[in-house]
Amino acid sequence: MQLSKDDLLRAYRIMKTVREFEERLHVEFATGEIPGFVHLYAGEEASAAGFCMHLDGRDKIASNHRGHGHSIAKGCDVHAMMAEIYGRETGLCAGKGGSMHIADLSMGMMGANGIVGGGPPLACGAALAAKKLGTGGVALAFFGDGASNQGTVMESLNLATVWNLPCIFVVENNGYAEATSSKYSVSCDDAADRAGAFNMPGVVVDGHDFFAIHEAGGEAVRRAREDSAPTLIEVKTNRYYGHFEGDAQTYRGKDEVKNLRANRDCLDLFRARVTSADLVEDAELDAIDGEAGDLIEDAVIKAKAASRPAASELLTDVYISY
Amino acid sequence: MSLDDHTPSVGILANPAAGRDIRRLVAQASVFPIAEKRNMITRLFTSLGALGVATVYMMPDEIGIANRIRHALETPPPAGQTWPEVVFLDMVVEGSAADTLVAVEMMAALGVGGIIVLGGDGTHRLVASRAGDIPLTALSTGTNNVFPAMREATIAGLAAGLVATGQVPGAEVSERNKALRIDVNGVASDLALIDLCTSTALWVGSRALWRADGLDQLFLSFAEADAIGLSSIGGIIRPVARGAKGGLWLNLAEPQAAPMVVTAPLAPGLMVDIGIEAVNDLRPGEAVPLRAARGVVALDGEREIEFSPTDKLAVRLEWDGPLTLDISKVMAYAAEQGLLTRVDETSRHANQQGE
Numbered sequence: 001m002q003l004s005k006d007d008l009l010r011a012y013r014i015m016k017t018v019r020e021f022e023e024r025l026h027v028e029f030a031t032g033e034i035p036g037f038v039h040l041y042a043g044e045e046a047s048a049a050g051f052c053m054h055l056d057g058r059d060k061i062a063s064n065h066r067g068h069g070h071s072i073a074k075g076c077d078v079h080a081m082m083a084e085i086y087g088r089e090t091g092l093c094a095g096k097g098g099s100m101h102i103a104d105l106s107m108g109m110m111g112a113n114g115i116v117g118g119g120p121p122l123a124c125g126a127a128l129a130a131k132k133l134g135t136g137g138v139a140l141a142f143f144g145d146g147a148s149n150q151g152t153v154m155e156s157l158n159l160a161t162v163w164n165l166p167c168i169f170v171v172e173n174n175g176y177a178e179a180t181s182s183k184y185s186v187s188c189d190d191a192a193d194r195a196g197a198f199n200m201p202g203v204v205v206d207g208h209d210f211f212a213i214h215e216a217g218g219e220a221v222r223r224a225r226e227d228s229a230p231t232l233i234e235v236k237t238n239r240y241y242g243h244f245e246g247d248a249q250t251y252r253g254k255d256e257v258k259n260l261r262a263n264r265d266c267l268d269l270f271r272a273r274v275t276s277a278d279l280v281e282d283a284e285l286d287a288i289d290g291e292a293g294d295l296i297e298d299a300v301i302k303a304k305a306a307s308r309p310a311a312s313e314l315l316t317d318v319y320i321s322y
Numbered sequence: 323m324s325l326d327d328h329t330p331s332v333g334i335l336a337n338p339a340a341g342r343d344i345r346r347l348v349a350q351a352s353v354f355p356i357a358e359k360r361n362m363i364t365r366l367f368t369s370l371g372a373l374g375v376a377t378v379y380m381m382p383d384e385i386g387i388a389n390r391i392r393h394a395l396e397t398p399p400p401a402g403q404t405w406p407e408v409v410f411l412d413m414v415v416e417g418s419a420a421d422t423l424v425a426v427e428m429m430a431a432l433g434v435g436g437i438i439v440l441g442g443d444g445t446h447r448l449v450a451s452r453a454g455d456i457p458l459t460a461l462s463t464g465t466n467n468v469f470p471a472m473r474e475a476t477i478a479g480l481a482a483g484l485v486a487t488g489q490v491p492g493a494e495v496s497e498r499n500k501a502l503r504i505d506v507n508g509v510a511s512d513l514a515l516i517d518l519c520t521s522t523a524l525w526v527g528s529r530a531l532w533r534a535d536g537l538d539q540l541f542l543s544f545a546e547a548d549a550i551g552l553s554s555i556g557g558i559i560r561p562v563a564r565g566a567k568g569g570l571w572l573n574l575a576e577p578q579a580a581p582m583v584v585t586a587p588l589a590p591g592l593m594v595d596i597g598i599e600a601v602n603d604l605r606p607g608e609a610v611p612l613r614a615a616r617g618v619v620a621l622d623g624e625r626e627i628e629f630s631p632t633d634k635l636a637v638r639l640e641w642d643g644p645l646t647l648d649i650s651k652v653m654a655y656a657a658e659q660g661l662l663t664r665v666d667e668t669s670r671h672a673n674q675q676g677e
Contacts, residue, residue: 002524189356189386192342196353204342205528215527219347231347236417277524277616277630 003214008274011053011210013288015045015267017078018069020296022241025068025085028300029245035087036098041069043240046266047172048073050213051140054221058137060108060126062119065100066172066239067112070142075107082299088306094317095309108137116177117150119143120169124156127165131228138166138224146177148191157198160230168220171234172207178243179251195232207237208264211273238264331377332370332406332486333429333456334363335422335449337441338383341464343624344528350591354463359440360390362461362475366438367405369479374487378406379432381425384417419448426452435486436647438478442467443551443622447515450501450644457485457496457645465590468516468549469499469622473649480662481652489661495651499643500543500569504619505609505636506627514621515644517542517552518637521625522617529624534577534594538614541604541637542570551623555586555596569604569639573613609636 003011022042029038041048044066052061052073063070071081076092084091085099092104103111110126113119123141130137147153148171160167171191175182188194195202205212213235220231238260242249274280341354363380370378382388388410399405411428415421426449429437438459439449446460446469459482460470484490502514522536531537531552544564545556556562556570559582577583580597588594604610612619612635619627619635629635656662 183384183386183389189338189389190342193353193355193357195346196355201346202342202353203344203346203528204339205344209527211525211527212529215525216344216347219344223347233347234342273525273628277628279524 003211005279007053008280009284009288011049011214012267012270012274012280012285013292014049014053014073015210015270016288016292017295018042018045018048018072019267020292021068021072021078021082021299024296024300026241026245033304034085036100037065037244038085038099039066039244040239040241041066043260043266044172044174044207044235044237045069046210046213046270047170047207047235047237048142050210051142051168051170051217051221053214054218055108055138055140057108058130058135060110060123060130060137060139062110062122062126062139062141063102063112064116064119064143064147065112065114066144067102067142068099071102071104071109071112074109076102076104076109078295079299079302080104082296083303083306086303086306087308088303089309089313090302090306094313096313096317117143117147117152119147120153120156123167123169124159124163124165127160127167127224127230128163130166131163136225138168138221140168140170140221142170142172144177145171145173145175145182145186145191146180147171148173148194149177149185154194154198157194157200157230157232161199164228165230166224166228167230168217168224169230169232171232172237173234174207174237174239176239176243176251179247181251190234192232192234198232200230200232202232202234204234204236207235208266208269210266210270330375330487331379331432331434332375332482333379333426333432333434333437334366335381335425335429335437335439335441335445336363336387337422337445337463338387340441340445343530345466345530345532345589348530348532348592349589351589352465356386356390359387359463360394362440362463363387363391364394365475366479366482367399367408368403369476370483370486371399371404371406373480373483373489375406375483378408379429379434380408380410381421382410382413382415383421384415422448423452430454430456435488436482436492438482439470441470443469443516444624446470446644447513447622450499450515451513453644455645457492457647459647459649466550468546468551468553471649477653478649480656481647481649484652484656484661485647490652490655490659492645492647495655496645496647497565498641498645499564500606501640501643502541502543502569503638503640504621504627505638506629507634512621512626513643514541515543516622517620519552519620519623520612520614520617521620522614523625524617524628526618526625526628529626530589531620531623531625532589532592532594534588534596536617537574537596538617539612540572540574541610541639542572543639543643545570550587550590552586552588552620554588555584555598556601558584558586559598559601568606571602571604571610571637573599575599604639606639606641609638611636
């Protein structure tokens with residue numbers, strides 16, 4: 001499938017917005033003003049953009065603890081996300097969820113998730129609902145290499161095949177489950193190898209290459225939407241920061257991140273290719289850079305200025321009566 | 323290094339990424355797990371060790387084959403077996419195709435008597451670009467390949483070991499292959515072993531080429547009638563043997579606008595209508611310019627080179643591809659010479675007396 005110029009600019013805008021969001025959080029978290037934990041997605045942006053560009057209002061995603069990129073790519077409001085992370089009443093969850101519980105059902109974003117391997121069962125449920133209701137929607141679960149070892153993920157892969165669910169399982173293998181290398185902890189090395197055991201296709205794509213992800217993602221979404229059939233895709237990617245902000249990362253090589261930023265950065269690679277092909281001008285991308293920076297600056301200012309939830313709100317939104 | 327300079331060492335190059343691409347999603351290509359590659363390699367150790375190959379050089383990798391082999395080496399080989407010493411090359415692993423190129427160059431510098439390749443057409447293409455005259459034992463890890471064959475690793479190891487140890491003369495059991503060379507702006511850029519195809523797709527993307535739309539020109543070094551992949555297009559129309567002097571080049575078109583249409587198996591489980599505009603002989607040494615102004619060049623089925631209107635590209639067929647061992651020939655030679663036979667002199671003497 002050929003990407004139009006509008007598609008290319010949209011892809012860059014998503015990736016750049018995520019990058020600016022995460023780089024800024026890295027700085028802001030160090031000030032101590034942000035409550036709870038944050039897990040940054042910088043370095044992995046091509047994955048969120050490459051998949052979510054194929055999704056529409058009918059579709060749902062389930063995310064994980066590293067969910068900011070997924071949320072932005074699925075269309076969550078950046079101001080409300082930032083306010084949520086700051087714990088303000090203007091946040092997506094009224095400031096009571098924080099980074100690891102960002103959710104916006106109106107955008108099909110079923111939530112970041114603090115439970116490792118918690119997303120795939122939710123995606124199966126959403127896919128089953130879409131199938132039963134005949135909406136034409138699909139569900140996509142983003143999870144990591146650590147989660148790929150969890151029983152919940154195995155059960156979800158099994159269920160998705162048994163029920164022919166329109167579901168896509170995306171393993172974002174960034175090399176480490178917290179501090180444990182996937183080379184040590186994933187028995188089959190490529191998590192995609194597990195797909196065969198559940199009778200579904202499993203492929204590996206380069207997580208630094210937006211075009212590779214976008215193409216494989218398009219085929220997986222088509223297969224889910226048209227054939228109601230599940231797919232597992234493993235994205236080989238890297239994160240630029242620690243498992244969480246404050247992680248000393250003693251388990252990583254000395255220049256590992258420096259080399260990744262210099263040679264494998266998904267935004268740099270994207271820019272080089274679209275400009276050398278004369279499809280997009282550098283100036284157009286520069287303009288997006290500026291707009292993304294301004295957007296995040298404004299989001300931080302507004303988040304800091306917003307009020308915290310009132311004490312009287314403590315027990316609202318906690319339980320739902322059916 | 324010539325075929326007759328024998329050293330008791332062999333290189334094994336197993337592509338950890340082979341068998342994972344998008345053809346598992348868009349077609350029904352087989353999945354070849356790393357665990358099975360590891361098993362194949364240990365079977366190679368068994369036969370290489372049995373023939374006296376002292377050292378095996380291997381490429382380290384990020385994904386897991388090297389890790390699995392190190393794990394296998396932590397316990398002694400099965401009773402009665404002697405495995406060669408396994409040395410992992412001292413190189414920086416980038417996790418890309420460049421690793422294969424570096425590893426092959428290092429193996430060549432170490433004077434290996436052969437390289438056993440586990441992978442698909444793409445892996446063999448990379449190895450061929452750096453192997454020079456080192457004979458390759460080509461093993462397929464999947465059903466989606468033309469250049470390497472699906473062979474039992476134990477037998478392939480025997481063949482490679484017999485040649486590497488000098489028991490079978492390499493020159494008698496190896497074959498030179500053709501190569502399709504691509505020149506970009508007058509500079510030799512890369513090669514394909516079987517097929518080189520241009521497409522109007524703009525991006526390398528997920529690499530594999532499986533859609534008919536946008537295919538523009540196809541160059542084939544050989545085209546067997548029972549092939550899978552792009553070369554099946556030529557194989558259906560005008561088969562060309564692997565050892566035939568020349569090749570083919572075809573101009574392709576949309577099926578509805580073409581004078582001829584073939585339904586070709588472009589990947590396992592995938593039959594696609596391809597429009598044929600023209601079929602031409604490709605003579606060795608002749609440079610054929612590409613007609614598309616913008617697009618991608620796929621080498622052995624994988625998109626590799628993006629080009630724009632400022633680039634000038636041409637394709638040549640040359641007889642300077644890699645040397646490959648004919649495993650059947652090696653084993654037949656060994657049988658004829660009794661190289662794998664041991665005769666008990668006492669019982670032979672007794673038998674002769676009884677006659």
